[in-house]
Amino acid sequence: MKLQFIFVIVAIFISAVNANAQLSPTFKNVNYDDQYMGVEGFILGRTCYSLRATRLNLNCNPAFMAGEVENKLNFNLNLDNNVTEVSGYINELQDHESESIINRILDNPKPLVAYDLATSWWQYDWWAVAVTPARLAVASAVTNPAYPIVSSHVSFQREVSMRGGVFVAEDLNFKIGANLRYVQNNQFRDEFALLDVISGTRKINVVENNIVYFEPAMTYSWHSAWESHVSLVLTHLRLYESDRSVPDVARPEIGYSTSPEYLNKKLRTSIHYTARPDVTRIGDRFRFGGIYEFSDLLSFSFSLAGDEYGLGVTGRYDSVVLGLGTKSELFNLNGSDVGRVTTTLFQAGLTF
Amino acid sequence: MRSNIRGSGTAIAHLQGMMTSRRYTRILAIVFTALSIGCSGELQAPIESEYDQANQQISEGNFNTAIAIMSQRLEDDPSDRVARLILASAFAARAGVFMNQYYDIGQQIAAKIKGAEVYWATHSKLIFNRIEENAKSSEQKSLLAAFESVYKIIYQINELIGIFSIIPTLSPADHRDLQQAVSILIVEPNYMGGAILYRGLLRLALLKNDLRTKYEMLGMANCEVNLSVLANQLYSLQKDVTGVMSDFISSSVKENKQSALFRTTAQINKNFDSARGALNSLSVANTIDVSILTVQFGGKCKK
Numbered sequence: 001m002k003l004q005f006i007f008v009i010v011a012i013f014i015s016a017v018n019a020n021a022q023l024s025p026t027f028k029n030v031n032y033d034d035q036y037m038g039v040e041g042f043i044l045g046r047t048c049y050s051l052r053a054t055r056l057n058l059n060c061n062p063a064f065m066a067g068e069v070e071n072k073l074n075f076n077l078n079l080d081n082n083v084t085e086v087s088g089y090i091n092e093l094q095d096h097e098s099e100s101i102i103n104r105i106l107d108n109p110k111p112l113v114a115y116d117l118a119t120s121w122w123q124y125d126w127w128a129v130a131v132t133p134a135r136l137a138v139a140s141a142v143t144n145p146a147y148p149i150v151s152s153h154v155s156f157q158r159e160v161s162m163r164g165g166v167f168v169a170e171d172l173n174f175k176i177g178a179n180l181r182y183v184q185n186n187q188f189r190d191e192f193a194l195l196d197v198i199s200g201t202r203k204i205n206v207v208e209n210n211i212v213y214f215e216p217a218m219t220y221s222w223h224s225a226w227e228s229h230v231s232l233v234l235t236h237l238r239l240y241e242s243d244r245s246v247p248d249v250a251r252p253e254i255g256y257s258t259s260p261e262y263l264n265k266k267l268r269t270s271i272h273y274t275a276r277p278d279v280t281r282i283g284d285r286f287r288f289g290g291i292y293e294f295s296d297l298l299s300f301s302f303s304l305a306g307d308e309y310g311l312g313v314t315g316r317y318d319s320v321v322l323g324l325g326t327k328s329e330l331f332n333l334n335g336s337d338v339g340r341v342t343t344t345l346f347q348a349g350l351t352f
Numbered sequence: 353m354r355s356n357i358r359g360s361g362t363a364i365a366h367l368q369g370m371m372t373s374r375r376y377t378r379i380l381a382i383v384f385t386a387l388s389i390g391c392s393g394e395l396q397a398p399i400e401s402e403y404d405q406a407n408q409q410i411s412e413g414n415f416n417t418a419i420a421i422m423s424q425r426l427e428d429d430p431s432d433r434v435a436r437l438i439l440a441s442a443f444a445a446r447a448g449v450f451m452n453q454y455y456d457i458g459q460q461i462a463a464k465i466k467g468a469e470v471y472w473a474t475h476s477k478l479i480f481n482r483i484e485e486n487a488k489s490s491e492q493k494s495l496l497a498a499f500e501s502v503y504k505i506i507y508q509i510n511e512l513i514g515i516f517s518i519i520p521t522l523s524p525a526d527h528r529d530l531q532q533a534v535s536i537l538i539v540e541p542n543y544m545g546g547a548i549l550y551r552g553l554l555r556l557a558l559l560k561n562d563l564r565t566k567y568e569m570l571g572m573a574n575c576e577v578n579l580s581v582l583a584n585q586l587y588s589l590q591k592d593v594t595g596v597m598s599d600f601i602s603s604s605v606k607e608n609k610q611s612a613l614f615r616t617t618a619q620i621n622k623n624f625d626s627a628r629g630a631l632n633s634l635s636v637a638n639t640i641d642v643s644i645l646t647v648q649f650g651g652k653c654k655k
Binding site: 149 | 545
């Protein structure tokens, strides 16, 4: 009882941390900035933080790594169905070519979402090191073609991270962990009227900044037939950033997951809540997701949220890992639904 | 009725699992409620929602709906500049005029005017020089000089309007919508930046169609030209063009761009003044035949 009480207090405190914070313009219902590593994370979205990963993936919530016995090296390449339209952004972001980026967005005025990345990680028991040499995330839309309003998030990142999880004292139910990430970020992120940019009254530039994130995490489980546990992760907590012009807020991720007795306990599901102040429809802060593991070699992942659903499969043959997932999500700009976007992601990798 | 025992057994197990976790669920309910209160976020102001709704309706082609929403907003608050701008864009959209294709419009305008000056000097002027060499009297030479300046200004305006080549010829209904869009924006004196540029571009698009209708005489489609009407239309056209250039200048915040636009406007006004001055100084019959000039430029005129 005492422990649960502490949990509630911590949760309330954390929620108060970002209650008055500011976020730069963003897409409230499109998960372009999820830190996923493969199809499983892509499909689960933020539910990834409250579910223990399969053996083919790295735990989003580092607390789950406590007590693991692993020694694996993974390489992953993830490409989506929009990669040909968006790959040009990489050079444009690195060369700070704002005009080219705007032109590319205008060439694709319909809502567009893309996630592409190359990543690798090495896990040794309770800790892991990950290197992501390329992560491209795009969400863009142009509304009112007569007086165009451009909404854009285009970012290219390189990341190095270290994460790990341990038990708290001798309590095997209580685990804590942390993820320390260094990110080199080039982003073009704003909402603007095109003609304001043409006239020169708005200047939108590519922002380049280096950020160090520290993301603490915890999980608490209790003995039950359903192996329930609650988890809490604080993501996007910045220890350092070289350019403070792009505001962001730390986001508590809270989940309650279970593994039902039936289905041989191969199914894990979670109800997850992300405390994002910019998501004004409270229902949109909740997600339901799950993983069904046929074996260490094959698993399905799925998720369901207010205006989003996804399904994916990841499998391994010898050292080769393949995955395929599709996600449909609704663009919502400032309270108006702009359109539904379906993204298909293909994963190919090696594991040793 | 036989029930699906396995199905109901699974459901019971599911319920049992949930029952054992009830107290934890209560705690979670407290946590989630606290978070919802603590992080409820700011609710969107209804007015901002209306703007976004109207913009989205225009995106979806529901121009009339957008017009209705923003007209109501303007009725409630006539000083609402954002609603005025979105309303004008809804009318412009209904007329088929979209700005998403004109990202590099600034560079195009300056380039077109400069290009027209260069082309005139190296091509069209040579044709006029050749015609003037064959003129039989000083009166004819004066007439040709006057028409040279008129042709020059029309050529420049057409080059400028060529930027809008993808705008189709407007039907009378579309023309009215575009006029409505411009008149909605004209009344607001405090627009800046993109809004003024938008107004200028809409006026330029309107000019494209006015050249065919309101300024028909300047098109030299008829072999017989009434000089008084021609002079009046030149005067009216100069006012329209000056209005457009004034909006372009006001919208620009970059000093060098403003200077370039000032110079361009000065050049255009000089050409207009020169053309009107030349016409006013003519002492010929009020209606003259220009077919010989039209033929020299490879065109045809109606007799």
